[in-house]
Amino acid sequence: MQKVATYVLTAIVPLIIILGVFNFLIFLNDSEVIDYVLTGKTIENTSLTEDELTHLEDVKSLVQIEKIILYALLTLAILLFFILKKKVFNPMYYGGIITVGAILILFLLVIFSFDFAFTIFHKTLFRNDLWLLPTGSKLLELFPKEYFVNFAKKLGLYSIIISLLLIIIGRFKR
Secondary structure: OHHHHHHHHHHHHHHHHHHHHHHHHHHHOOOHHHHHHHHOOOOOOOOOOHHHHHHHHHHHHHHHHHHHHHHHHHHHHHHHHHHHHHHHHHHHHHHHHHHHHHHHHHHHHHHHOHHHHHHHHHHHHOOOOOOOOOOOOHHHHHOOHHHHHHHHHHHHHHHHHHHHHHHHHHHHHO
């Protein structure tokens, strides 16, 4: 049982780190659109098109699903902590290493072609092409490419910092 718990916790640590940092970064944003995505609060700006509003509804749904997944993983991690007790440091160590590796791979992908990574991300997560906004779109003005590049950089940096802390803690407590 402990071996399975160790493997499961090792596998979910990277997901918890990345999804947790994602949530943290979203909550740092101060925007009417972000408020809508997070809380469903009405958008006062009526200059958004129907397609843009539909895309935001899709984003809102994905963020809600992401939160459910994060909370479920956190609950599972807490249960696994109780099962593993002092042996919890191995999954922290290896989970941190896996996270750093995954972030570095994603970082290389983003550096070499952010547009390719952005497209793969959207084609994977969205069931329609409403994310392909026309030039001059109000939503593109509110969230230009630079916004997403900076978001990705912060997501990677913060995830690596947390992972390195887990690696250090895990290494010295194992």
